Amino acid sequence: xxxxxxxxxxxxxxxxxxxxxESEEQSAFIAAVIRQKESDEESRESLDELExxxxxxxxxxxxxxxxxxxxxxxxxxxxxGFLEELAHKLFGAKADYLIINDELSPVQARNIEKxxxxxxIDRTELILSIFHRHAKTKExxxxxxLAELEYQLPRLKRLWGHFDxxxxxxxxxGGMATRGMGEKQIxxxxxxxxxxxxxxxxxxxxxxxxxETQRKQREQSxxxxxxxxxxxxxxxxxxxxxxxxxxxxxxxxATLDSxxxxxxxxxxxxxxxxxxxxxxxxxxxxLVASFRATLMEVVDADLLLHVVDISDLRHDYYIEQVESxxxxxxxxxxxxxxxxxxxxxIDDNLVKLLSLHHQGAVAISAVEGxxxxxxxxxxxxxxxxxxxxSLKLPYAQTALVSRLHEIGKIETEDYREDxxxxxxxxxxxxxxxxxxxILESEID
Ligand SMILES: Nc1nc2c(ncn2[C@@H]2O[C@H](COP(=O)(O)OP(=O)(O)OP(=O)(O)O)[C@@H](O)[C@H]2O)c(=O)[nH]1
Ligand SMILES: [Mg+2]
Numbered sequence: 001x002x003x004x005x006x007x008x009x010x011x012x013x014x015x016x017x018x019x020x021x022e023s024e025e026q027s028a029f030i031a032a033v034i035r036q037k038e039s040d041e042e043s044r045e046s047l048d049e050l051e052x053x054x055x056x057x058x059x060x061x062x063x064x065x066x067x068x069x070x071x072x073x074x075x076x077x078x079x080x081g082f083l084e085e086l087a088h089k090l091f092g093a094k095a096d097y098l099i100i101n102d103e104l105s106p107v108q109a110r111n112i113e114k115x116x117x118x119x120x121i122d123r124t125e126l127i128l129s130i131f132h133r134h135a136k137t138k139e140x141x142x143x144x145x146l147a148e149l150e151y152q153l154p155r156l157k158r159l160w161g162h163f164d165x166x167x168x169x170x171x172x173x174g175g176m177a178t179r180g181m182g183e184k185q186i187x188x189x190x191x192x193x194x195x196x197x198x199x200x201x202x203x204x205x206x207x208x209x210x211x212e213t214q215r216k217q218r219e220q221s222x223x224x225x226x227x228x229x230x231x232x233x234x235x236x237x238x239x240x241x242x243x244x245x246x247x248x249x250x251x252x253x254a255t256l257d258s259x260x261x262x263x264x265x266x267x268x269x270x271x272x273x274x275x276x277x278x279x280x281x282x283x284x285x286x287l288v289a290s291f292r293a294t295l296m297e298v299v300d301a302d303l304l305l306h307v308v309d310i311s312d313l314r315h316d317y318y319i320e321q322v323e324s325x326x327x328x329x330x331x332x333x334x335x336x337x338x339x340x341x342x343x344x345x346i347d348d349n350l351v352k353l354l355s356l357h358h359q360g361a362v363a364i365s366a367v368e369g370x371x372x373x374x375x376x377x378x379x380x381x382x383x384x385x386x387x388x389x390s391l392k393l394p395y396a397q398t399a400l401v402s403r404l405h406e407i408g409k410i411e412t413e414d415y416r417e418d419x420x421x422x423x424x425x426x427x428x429x430x431x432x433x434x435x436x437x438i439l440e441s442e443i444d
Pocket of ligand 1: 229230231232233236237248249250252254255276277278279367368
């Protein structure tokens with residue numbers, strides 16, 4: 001991007017704010033509180049995922065421990081006896097860290113480190129560290145940095161991996177960066193973090209505005225966006241549809257940016273398709289908020305292709321988790337096609353069964369390219385068939401109302417004090433006439 005220079009000149013991340021020290025492979029135990037409503041299988045799968053996250057972050061897992069509780073303890077997360085035992089086992093196994101499958105409150109983390117001499121990493125910190133390693137563009141780096149600072153502010157704790165030498169040197173010795181720090185120093189640090197947060201927020205706002213302008217120029221095109229759980233195969237499908245050559249890897253959060261390309265549909269209607277960052281359960285809310293520039297691609301789409309890995313037994317759970325993130329970013333109303341991916345890995349009969357179960361879904365294999373024409377057909381149908389739009393037009397646009405009578409079918413028309421409210425059935429290709437007046441849209 002040639003405009004990068006202008007966008008970032010007021011806030012440049014210095015290398016020392018970003019580069020991490022080289023570190024040897026470290027080791028840890030993973031642990032979680034199992035709530036009463038959780039089944040053994042669910043908790044095992046959730047810990048499998050945590051282990052996969054740890055592996056992606058370069059930490060070897062030496063053991064896993066769980067405690068059944070109605071809910072986590074507010075001051076120490078686990079019970080005290082359980083933590084004493086864990087501290088003992090960590091020491092015996094020479095493990096560096098305890099990784100916990102939830103976001104800890106600042107108080108919980110501090111108490112565990114101080115009272116039990118355990119160095120603890122929570123799920124949020126682990127995900128942040130993977131995002132940190134995988135962020136390549138300036139936009140992604142700024143967004144990750146913002147989420148890190150927001151996480152750090154109430155904790156004033158150095159993030160795992162960022163100050164390895166200090167924090168990792170004394171095994172299980174409790175490496176709080178703030179230990180011994182005076183109140184005054186803590187206040188200065190907080191102020192510095194707040195200033196940095198403000199500057200990065202401003203920079204991200206500028207990026208968002210810039211993208212908004214770019215998008216306005218593409219307004220004529222219909223927008224399609226791939227969404228889904230991390231590792232579902234979004235980038236593989238994106239490459240299959242566009243020859244874009246986006247990075248595909250069997251790892252969590254390979255993609256952190258959005259990439260957009262033109263897609264040719266058989267009707268020749270201009271469509272732009274975007275690949276973007278994947279979701280995961282318990283996605284840290286700071287990350288969702290700080291990735292607002294990247295996630296605009298999702299919020300702004302006319303149609304979402306929700307890609308799910310059906311070879312994974314937890315696919316229904318993944319679908320729910322993705323829905324919940326979509327809800328939190330205000331994208332749950334956007335029409336979707338569910339894409340059942342990796343069908344090459346499971347039995348044909350099971351594929352048929354799952355397709356029946358998920359009405360309107362299309363089963364494909366992005367790797368083998370099977371059923372891609374069917375997917376494109378479903379996309380065309382959704383995008384180019386009629387859409388039902390709720391509009392609010394200013395009175396200055398009465399000419400547009402007449403035009404809408406010609407090109408669409410007006411279902412309701414209400415002349416109110418503050419404008420003309422219409423519900424109109426319109427072929428999707430005519431949508432650009434009224435884009436800026438849309439209150440709500442659904443596909444017929
Ligand atoms: N067998 C099989 N593997 C697939 C298929 N689609 C993707 N994969 C594999 O799944 C892994 C993840 O693929 P990506 O396309 O990087 O997944 P993604 O959803 O973009 O993942 P993130 O960007 O990390 O969120 C890679 O190893 C792909 O080769 C498929 O249809 N069949
Ligand atoms: Mg990807």
